[in-house]
Amino acid sequence: MSEEGPRKRPFWYFVGRPGGGNGAAGPCLAGGDVAMVLLLPEEKPMSPQPPAAPGMPLVDVDTPALIVDLDAFERNLRGMADFAAQAGVRLRPHAKTHKSPEVARRQIALGAVGVCCQKVAEAEIMVAGGIKDVLVSNEVAGARKLARLAALAGRAKIGVCVDAADNVEEIERAAADAGTRLGVMVEIDVGGRRCGVAPGPAAAALAERVAASRHLSFAGLQAYYGSAQHVREANERAQHIARAVAHVDATLAALKAVGLEATVISGAGTGTYEHEAASGVYNELQAGSYIFMDADYARNKRADGGPFDRFEHALFIYASIMSATVPERRVLDAGLKAVAIDSGMPMPWQLPGAVYLRPSDEHGNLDVAACPRAPARGEKVLLVPGHCDPTVNLHDWYVGVRGLGGAEARVESLWPVAARGALF
């Protein structure tokens, strides 16, 4: 830092050689190399440093950190892939959960047809990370975003959802300007009361509008029922999805009446996927949270009344006890900026009797009055997030740990949460 205060001018060069030559490029520019000056002020870090390094024992990882139990994670990946294969449905996992091409590539290696995203910026990062088939399972409004989406369709197979005729016109213009072709799913509201046109004739009319567009293909129906995912009783979830299936059936009939066919019926989440898969109507599953399993999904019940345990908790927040001034309370260094609480408080892991409560921005209180052995100041603990998606979005790095729970737990991988903050 200079004594005169912060630098006002950029002071780094980026020097790259097309083709990615690295050591070979050497420190001097040659013809064809790319050099540019970084425009950000010095105070903007290039990227936050990871809280760990590969090979490090878990206990040395700095806190708060986003931990992936790689063993459980891999079992979760395999479990859903096997289920989809056996059910004979396509799996298109939702990348809004993980925001990581590293994870997406592993899902695709096990048979997924591609991924879903919710935002154009997420889709851009997935395509940059090598994903060839991305459905933006969401409406996209505005010329700037649609221009980017249409451009992306020149690099990968891109789909998007619509629920309004004027949005179809916007997308058609963007695709025409970019000279690309977009697959368009008509989203129907199957009960979630969010986006989606009414099932039946209204949806069919919108599909006709899509099919008549020169640069768009009618790709099928988006029929996701978000609010059914967290209904606790299995039979109630089944009833919700049965109603959704009826809405899809009515829409398929209306499509048939106008001479259209929906080749893909896409939907489902980690709470309901078994019902969509068994429906005989849905042929593509969009589940995302199954890879990590948060505390809220674990509150769902199976048909026999037991806890929904088909997938394992694989995502944790690692936190330190930063204060321990009274016997009944510990203060953690993980608060609202480290763990999402919209679906309930995080759950202390393997710490019987401890309850996380009263989070503030950078602190979490741990009530340890009922703990047989309360952790001391400086010790580190694991928390299971209440809701994985917005928790992941608070972090820049996944710290992949092998052997979590054992004495030899070690950091194996560091993956960037590449699409963290990819909001638009």
Added chain:
Amino acid sequence: MSEEGPRKRPFWYFVGRPGGGNGAAGPCLAGGDVAMVLLLPEEKPMSPQPPAAPGMPLVDVDTPALIVDLDAFERNLRGMADFAAQAGVRLRPHAKTHKSPEVARRQIALGAVGVCCQKVAEAEIMVAGGIKDVLVSNEVAGARKLARLAALAGRAKIGVCVDAADNVEEIERAAADAGTRLGVMVEIDVGGRRCGVAPGPAAAALAERVAASRHLSFAGLQAYYGSAQHVREANERAQHIARAVAHVDATLAALKAVGLEATVISGAGTGTYEHEAASGVYNELQAGSYIFMDADYARNKRADGGPFDRFEHALFIYASIMSATVPERRVLDAGLKAVAIDSGMPMPWQLPGAVYLRPSDEHGNLDVAACPRAPARGEKVLLVPGHCDPTVNLHDWYVGVRGLGGAEARVESLWPVAARGALF
């Protein structure tokens, strides 16, 4: 993107010349230059692109975006600076609110003595941004973090809080290893039931331990009462702070008994700062939220029962209507990943009758049944966040707008949320 999939190896060089020479450095390395290979894979973006450009009309800003009403923001900055000057107390605003050296420099230009941070990583970014005096108003646990903090004390005046003797020992070791000196505030629990040692003799004993350390200075008392900030009734807030003042007085007496003096008594937030300032005991205010004023602070009441309106809403989320399929509902592109809801839902701004509800990760529902004129699909609206600090932490850029509310509203500045995600 290459056809073979994502690049697996780094392919950028960073080349810099000490002293910041820019055009003069040229493309070839010379003695003393710094070159290093970027270790991030290509898929990790250097930094997310801002959603706007200077000069752009507000309506062209991409959404969701974090908007600062520069006019209101500057009035808020000035209002607190003037208050502190007139009250004869030091102002050390909390940078956990804004996470931006740009904002910190403006606060200091108006008389603030420095800033507070909650995390070592935040302090590092403030110091890199030219801030010369940073108090980490929080306990810091662990050798890795403390080594960084102690190193930082070689570049700026750095303070930290303690509430445990073994933590004092840790900090002393770190400062000795770094060859630096740290100011240490003894934190007392004045009622917040979070961190802090008991007021009185226990605090004095801890201060003695600090004062006896070779590399630490006893800098004063940290006496922040977080949970009093959001008590709605003014007379109840006054009673809470009166009790806090009694705890401070008891501690000052205990310090005197052991021959120590606390030169700085620091605390207060946007909800209570008038009471601390009037106490005759506190001499440093740590308020942060006053610069932006969220919807939750606006629910506090003045002594006369009116709304707490000394500061103006200056922070907004700009969001687009992405779906409008039924008359009574609009769907916004700003959900849990764009706006924090821990202190209540965001408040639609200048949109009478509209209520934000049922947020999901990337969506917010707007009930517009009571709206005289509901916005159409594609229109953009402003929301006042329920809680500014964790909302800011979701974004990478502040979009500073001049003339917000008028027809000529335009983007004037783009400031990085430099310490976003600076968790440890």
